[in-house]
Amino acid sequence: MNGSRWTMIVLIAVVTLFLVSWAIKSFPSSGDTISWPSIRHAFFVTLAAFVTLAIFSFLYKDNPYYKFAEHLFVGVSAAYWMCVGFWSTFVGNLIPRISPGLSKFFGVPYKEFTFYYFVPLILGILLLMRLSSKAGWLSRWALAFIVGTTAGLNLIRYLRSDFISQVSNTFVPLLVQWKGTGAFFSDFSLASGGQFTLMLTNWVIFIGTFCGLIYFFFSKEHKGVFGAASRVGIWVLMITFGASFGYTVMGRVSLLVGRLTFLFDDWLGLMN
Amino acid sequence: MKRQLPLFLVLIFGLFGIVQYFIPHEKSEWMYEFLLDWIYIIGIFALALGIWSLMRVSWDKIKHKRQNWQYSIVTLTGLFAMIFFGFNYFRDFFNSAGLQNYMFRAFFDHIMIPIQATMFSLLAFFIASAAYRAFRARSLLATLLLISALIIMLRFNPYLGFIGDYMERTALWLLNVPNLAAKRAIIIGVGLGMVATSLKVILGIERAYLGKD
Amino acid sequence: MKRQFLLLLLLCFAVAAPLATAQTAEDSPLSGEAAVAVSPAPGPVSNIQLKDTDNDHGHSVTLSWEISPDDGAGLNNVIGYEIHRALSPEGPFVKRAGVPAGSHSHVDVGSKEESSPDYMKDYIDYYYKIRTITADSAVNAESTVAGPIQSYGQWFNTGRVPVLIFVACFLALTLYFINRAKGGADLYVRPLAGIGAVDEAIGRATEMGKPILYVLGLGTAADIATIASYTILGRVAKKVAEYQTGLIVPCYDPIVMTVAQETVKASYADAGRPDSYKEDMVYFVTQSQFAYVAAVNGTMLRDLPATNIYMGKFYAESLILAETGALAGSIQIAGTDEIAQIPFFVVACDYTLIGEELYAASAYLGREPLLLGSLKAQDYAKAGVILIALVGFILLNFGVDGFKEFFFVSN
Amino acid sequence: MNNLGLIISFLVIGAGLLWFLLRALQGKEVERRIIFVFIGLAVSVPILFSITFAEKASPIVKAVYDKIENLPDGSRVLISYDYGPSMAPEVEPMSNAFLRHSLAKGHKVYLMGLWATGQSIAATAIDSVVRREFPEKVYGVDFVNLGYKAGNQGVLNVIITDIRKMYLTDVGGIDLDSLPIMDGIKSLRNMNLLMSVGGGFPGIKEWIQFAGDPGHIPVAGGSAAVSAPLLYPYYPTQLLGLLGGIKGAAEYEAELKRHYPQFADTPQPGIKMMGPQTLAHLVIMAFIIIGNISFFVARRRRG
CATH class of the missing domain: 2.60.40.10 (Immunoglobulins)
Structure with a gap:
């Protein structure tokens, strides 16, 4: 009972704070009279600040305020994407090609009757058959269409953009043109343009790729020389993962800076 | 019929997806563009299924008074409010139409955007706790992970100026060279895996997604 | 027989190489x-x-x-x-x-x-x-x-012949090994730590009486990672049905949800327990990245699943999910082909399938000869890639550039 | 007030970290919420109290600064705006700092862009930096905006021999020959320093390959953090110096502020962004060390 009393006290405090914040923010700073737009704006800024804090509260533990923000977010965002999809794809793309009457109803310019657009319409309706227990199997036709088409497209897309160029980029000169000992040993520091570094770099890339690929062999036991190469492969992978992680830290902090600036500046007005 | 026809469709459209890449002719482009459009349109019907699923799960929770059922009311309220504003076209409820509706925009700008940005910014916290928990010299692999992460983080911290130019170059080399090798190995492996999986799907060997009977 | 295949593959490249070198881009220096x-x-x-x-x-x-x-x-x-x-x-x-x-x-x-x-x-x-x-x-x-x-x-786009040759060779390899596997040849597959852990985790969940959370990621129904994930989901669901453990599959994409429902339903039928399947095991959340994450996070802390399995495409949310899961004390197994996110899963999860291992896992779990056969084909293709790379750089070091140009694909 | 806030928050963070270090020596773990609190503090304190850190220019940044500083007054400096709005938060501080420094030193500044978006960014820079901070500088005499020309590195290939083959007028359509600043300028070879700010294609790399190297003209650059590593191999032979990411910008701003007291009050977005970054980094690294200590202590105890 004590617990629920506390919950009530916190709830009342939060609601009060919300109202106070709303009221304070409603007053325009320049001494103008209070107006409907400023009240509206104050409400939404306060709301944004409260949902921001509600999400941050999750870091402490799961709580009713996080649950509220989460459930609200799910409902609103699901509807948002549905509306966007409906207006832009269904009304924007399909309707103008199949029905002049519906185009007029939705207020979009009618393009021309295109017979082929009945195919997705029919497949879409078949997909909705899932809701019936008897005709549910019909929905597989639509799934088969989508999965088949995109499997083919994806296969090609990946080969084209990444795979073949990555293979050919592995061919690097492992020997450099000899320009004399002086030129070769001129600069030992890594990431320089010196000849020694260039050669070292090319060797590391080649051996790294090679061992990495060995690690991904599935049908051979990783033993002996093969196993050693595969171990080197996983080392290279781990070094890379560590480096990527370290590199990302910087960018992630700026996201938090953005959110805190919103709270301190836009909402509380703490920064002049 | 229940399984053969879908498998046949997968084969036909999958092969077309591959073949169209080698045919530059307009006819093939035309077909390709149609297919992409069709997929988007079918996606809308699927979204309706999704919304139906969300409503059903939420309604079930409320009906059976399952744990946290009160919050499902919040979900449904948010859902219906947003749909109402987004579809106001029919009623001319406010003076703006569809996606331009004032309340629709306001919900987007002042509920969706702030929550989204805040969820994203939680990463700053989680990246710290993950680093604390996982970057320990437990084993050789974990140590490698730890050391390379530390080198990169040192490189980006101006307060540790003592590391000097040479160290900085080492960090950059690490980002450029072993990184490139590992990514290349992963990309080549993933590429082959993708091709293999796609082929298995097109040939009907991998068919878990079609269900059974 | 194997060797002949590799030779054939190389022969194809050798024949096509001069064809392709003829069409290098003409450079037009401005001077x-x-x-x-x-x-x-x-x-x-x-x-x-x-x-x-x-x-x-x-x-x-x-x-x-x-x-x-x-x-x-x-x-x-x-x-x-x-x-x-x-x-x-x-x-x-x-x-x-x-x-x-x-x-x-x-x-x-x-x-x-x-x-x-x-x-x-x-x-x-x-x-x-x-x-x-x-x-x-x-x-x-x-x-x-x-x-x-x-x-x-x-x-026909002659600039894309290398891709065609590659697809043809790979198809031939796959069909060959599938045939061999069907013929009863025993194909070895090395153990994958993450996959071994799946069975163990399901057992643990049953003992604890807690459900298993399966996240298919943010991919669309047709992303290959998602397709591989369906297959893994199928195996997991079958085990789950056998052990009578709970299963939670929140979905981001409605088509993925539909497919996942079919998959899970089929697995329950396979396990001989079609009645235990419930439609709301697999449900749609929302198609908004962070709203989805918020909801899955909530599920993790409220339903306290014994095991979280993340397989598919993941983006920035990978670490948010994995850290929350760690907080809830669940065993976590992840797999993705999204290179930028692998480090976060490696750091925060107990087991991670790196890149291609995700695809291999679906074959491995099934142990069906058909699926294993293609794994063997993948390995041979990798060997081919290494071989081509070796030939490529040897030729390059002797000043022969034509071989590299063969890999030039016109867009 | 600010200093007080700074000292108190540093004491809190420092003492807190020390406390957890001592606990780590006893093999105890830190709870995750504690880490969250520290990260929250490390980021919000610098924002609230506008805490900035004394940045020290690393050699690669100092090289650019010294070059502009050591050129004789009235030298010709070209700044190329090779970026768009999405990259602006990261690299705009750099191009602004270059512009400020060059004008303050009395150099003649030529602005141009290899990116179409660069033209309007350069115009914005003239409005927000030059007109506001250097009202005495005259357009066409002390600085000029040549604008954008299509052709990527092709543009450089042409203007390395003759600027007027590409640019007959400035961005506003004024004949170049009527502008005093263009007197005696035939090609890029007449420039004393080329600076490119960007992070994509075309960018610093193209400036090195198609202008700096063939014309033997010094090239300096400012680049987004992502692409900076790719440019390091050119330093110091082909690229005299480089500002990489927000950190590079902050170092340059600090160097500028140290030697030019008149810039004490100009906004320094680079330095400002670095405050939370730096502190959060330090906190994360401290926790990694603490984690390892408690791990080893606990392992030794267990035997």
Whole structure:
């Protein structure tokens, strides 16, 4: 009972704070009279600040305020994407090609009757058959269409953009043109343009790729020389993962800076 | 019929997806563009299924008074409010139409955007706790992970100026060279895996997604 | 037999290599020493060659010419060339493009849309002339009219032969090994730590009486990672059905949800417990990245699943999910082909399937000869890649560049 | 007030970290919420109290600064704006700092862009930096905006021999020959320093390959953090110096502020962004060390 009393006290405090914040923010700073737009704006800024804090509260533990923000977010965002999809794809793309009457109803310019657009319409309706227990199997036709088409497209897309160029980029000169000992040993520091570094770099890339690929062999036991190469492969992978992680830290902090600036500046007005 | 026809469709459209890449002719482009459009349109019907699923799960929770059922009311309220504003076209409820509706925009700008940005910014916290928990010299692999992460983080911290130019170059080399090798190995492996999986799907060997009977 | 296959693969490449080297991009350096513009007109360009642009959908003509004698030499006052086109030799000519001095060629690309003002019709005669221009717009020289030429689309893109050869070889390898596997050959597959853990985790969940959370990621129904994930979900669901453990599958994409429902339902039927399947095991959340994450996070802390399995495509949310899961004390197994996210899963999860291992896992879990066969084909293709790379760099180190150019794919 | 806030928050963070270090020596783990609190503090304190850190220019940044500083007054400096709005938060501080420094030193500044978006960014820089902070500088005499020309590195190939083959007028259509600043300028070879700010194609790499190297003209650059590693191999032979990411910008701003007191009050977005970054980094690294200590202590105890 004590617990629920506390919950009530916190709830009342939060609601009060919300109202106070709303009221304070409603007053325009320049001494103008209070107006409907400023009240509206104050409400939404306060709301944004409260949902921001509600999400941050999750870091402490799961709580009713996080649950509220989460459930609200799910409902609103699901509807948002549905509306966007409906207006832009269904009304924007399909309707103008199949029905002049519906185009007029939705207020979009009618393009021309295109017979082929009945195919997705029919497949879409078949997909909705899932809701019936008897005709549910019909929905597989639509799934088969989508999965088949995109499997083919994806296969090609990946080969084209990444795979073949990555293979050919592995061919690097492992020997450099000899320009004399002086030129070769001129600069030992890594990431320089010196000849020694260039050669070292090319060797590391080649051996790294090679061992990495060995690690991904599935049908051979990783033993002996093969196993050693595969171990080197996983080392290279781990070094890379560590480096990527370290590199990302910087960018992630700026996201938090953005959110805190919103709270301190836009909402509380703490920064002049 | 229940399984053969879908498998046949997968084969036909999958092969077309591959073949169209080698045919530059307009006819093939035309077909390709149609297919992409069709997929988007079918996606809308699927979204309706999704919304139906969300409503059903939420309604079930409320009906059976399952744990946290009160919050499902919040979900449904948010859902219906947003749909109402987004579809106001029919009623001319406010003076703006569809996606331009004032309340629709306001919900987007002042509920969706702030929550989204805040969820994203939680990463700053989680990246710290993950680093604390996982970057320990437990084993050789974990140590490698730890050391390379530390080198990169040192490189980006101006307060540790003592590391000097040479160290900085080492960090950059690490980002450029072993990184490139590992990514290349992963990309080549993933590429082959993708091709293999796609082929298995097109040939009907991998068919878990079609269900059974 | 194996060796013959590899030889065949190499032979294909060897045959195709000279074919492909012929079509390297022509470079057009921009050069020319400077000189102050003077009034005499420069010489016109000569020897204009027209042809339909190769490997395209039509609506385009490729021009090449010999530059003006005053471009970079002679009067040295040329600053560029203008391409003009007409439907008859008499004109009227319309300016299509301008290119800088020193250029030897240009591709005139029109629109394929009839409604576009830039529309270029196929199978009709076009005539071209090139105007040599100088800094002074009054001083220029016109070439003779070249043509006629017709543009049209091709039915095969020869620039993409390497891809075709690769797909054909890979298909052959896959079919071969699947056949062998069907014939009862025993195919070894090395153990994958993450996959071994799946069975263990399901057992643990059953003991604890807690459910298993399966996240299919943010991919669409057709992303290959998602397709691999369906198969893994199928195996997991079957085990779950056998052990009578709970299963939670929140979905981001509605089509993925539909497919996942089919998969889980089929697995329950397979396990002989079709009645235990419930439609709301697999449910849709929302198609918004972070709203989905917020909801899954909530589920993790409220339902306290014994095991979280993340398989598929993941983006920035990977670490948010994995850290929350760790907080809830669940065992976590992840797998993704999204390279940028692998480090976060490696750091925060107990087991991570790296890249290709995700695809291998679906075959591994099934232990069906059909699926294992393709795994073997993948390995041979990898061996082929390593071999090609070795040959490639040996040739490159001996100064042979042609082999590398073979891998040039036109876009 | 600010200093007080700074000292208190540093004491809190420092003492807190020390406390957890001592606990780590006893083999105890830190709870995750504690880490969250520290990260929250490390980021919000610098924002609230506008805490900035004394940045020290690393050699690669100092090289750019010294070059502009050591050129004789009235030298010709070209700044190329090779970026768009999405990259602006990261690299705009750099191009602004270059512009400020060059004008303050009395150099003649030529602005241009290899990116179409660069033209309007350069115009914005003239409005927000030059007109506001250097009202005495005259357009066409002390600085000029040449604008954008299409052709990527092709543009460089032409203007390395003759600027007027590409640029007959400035961005506003004024004949170049009527601008005093263009007197005696025939090609890029007449420039004393080329600076490119960007992070994509075309960018610093193209400036090195198509202008700096063939013309033997010094090239300096400012680049987004992502692409900076790719440029390091050119330093110091082909690229005299480089500002990489927000950190590079902050170091340059600090160097500028140290030697030019008149810039004490100009906004320094680079330095400002570095405050939270730096502190959060330090905190994360401290926790990694603490984690390892408690791990080893606990392992030794267990035997």
